[in-house]
Amino acid sequence: MALRQTYARRKRQRAEAGNAKMFREKPVGNKLLTQLFQTFEVIDAQFSYENKMIDKLAVALREEIGVLSLANQRDLSKDFAVWWFNERQPYPTDEEHDMRLSAIELACEIGLQKAAQMDRLAGMAHSRSRASPAVNNAVNVINERMLEDGFGFQFQNGQLIEITSEFTYAEVIEPTLTLLANPLFEAADDEFRDAFEEFKKRNYEDCIADCGNAFESVIKVIAAQKGWDDVKPTDPASKLIEALYRHDLIPSWMQEQMKGLKSMLQGAPTVRNKEASHGAGAAPRKISKELAAYQLHQTAAAMLFLVSQSELA
Template identity: 40%
Template sequence: MPVYDTYSKRKKRLAGLVPDVYTYDSIPLGLRNQIVFIVEDIVSDLFGTHQSESVYDYLSGVLSREWGTEYLVDNGEFMEREEEVKNAIRELPDADYVLDIVELLLQTTQEHAKDERNQVTTRAKNALARHIEELNHRFKEHGVGYEYSGEQIIRIDSQLLHAEVVKPALRLLSESGFEGAHDEYLAAHEHFRHRHYKEALNEALKAFESTIKVIAGVRGWTINKGDTANKLVKACMDNGLFPSYYQSHFSGLTNLLVGGVPSIRNAEAGHGQGAVVKEIDPHVVAYTLHMTAAAIVLFVQSYQALPEAQNEPNQ
């Protein structure tokens, strides 16, 4: 379904009533209703009426088990599963539960579409892509800071940074060989969405280090399994990952990387807390995730620009 720029939307923008700062803890009713419409379209286009009941039954069963509840909503035992799922989207006060429903449906649908045995048509796959695009547009339209990307819901703190830094990093890490770093970076965002900030920092650093280790392994550079980020960055410099005439410029960037992602993690998440529990501000974690993504983009693109090594397979 296309998104229309209606008169009421334009009027709200002119009146300054459109949110320009993202929220994360609440989902307005208007957005919830739009999510229900999108869910209906996805189930209809990808599964059809003959499978729709089993899809809603699957969502209800999996999420009830994960949440530790008998049903998704009160009085769920008196409802059809489709009604139960839709009521949960409209009524559950916890935004995370609504996002759980959306994420599980999209993950299940994408797996269904990938399985050749299901013979999902190109038209249906294109429809799914449009539904995901509409969902992300609706989040943005309502100022709710989430997006479905990389087969999971991730939190967005800046639309510009997300588009120009995070997405390119995920796209580069989707290349063959970087699967581990890709999963670790997505895990960092998953922890961040659930406010597990220390775990997010740990996974971000692991993704950064894994990226360099993949590059070093393919190129045959000498590194040790337990090398820290500092040593891994130095190995890249020593092996000419960046042209020599970038030396003066890159020395500052190296200091930023070595003094940024790794040391933030080491200071905030890598050591014992002592008697006082340390709280990490979410904006510090967001900064670290963005900086990690920028570093990954730089390293992978620089690696891709290198002449082919003798021991490197043709791509």
């Protein structure tokens, strides 16, 4: 009989495997393949029949792979479609997967280039082209779909980049998740992972609230493990942060040199208090993706510092 996959077992397996990643690298998966293909068709629809993006994409991929056809189909669009959906799951080869990533990058690149060309031609003819706004919006949709699905890539500055290769993720987010895999920080780990899930789903207000909860949970665990009797479970973030200084988790000699640290630590709950944990009132509130991303990174940096300083993980 298989062992029950309890939370503790999943967490231990994740820690043992060093798997703290919040994004997968492969496979693309049937759902995302379909959503991306539908967006490719939206881009394709901006251009005339003889100037289709998917046809250009199929030709470019044939050249890159070094084959006369992708899936033995004479029609270029059909050749691409059959090849695109023929992903070997759940374990595509590295070469197969890399070419699908190249296809995503090329679709965005070709679409944007063709839209810019149409805009220039329209300008010369003193007419107006709507291609660029439509294609730019489609590229944004591609990024949103990948993020929502937990697929760790984004199209930025003309290239498809791996999210986990970015400095902030590699040097802050991932090490924080690794430290939170310690069973002591179970609640904070859940809350911070929930924040990531809410970010992927574009629930930015909930993301910020979960970040604040995770931050407070980390301090409460440290206080409990260190035996700080003056820290209560109901204390707000401001009192919890004061306790860090009062109990010299941040040594006195560091406090003078690191005056900015207190501001950084206070920044994590401050964004939550101002933006997410109080009612919106009469006017609907819209929290930006940029603010939520900033809060994720700020909270991770603060928790990474505190857990490392506490020597509990």
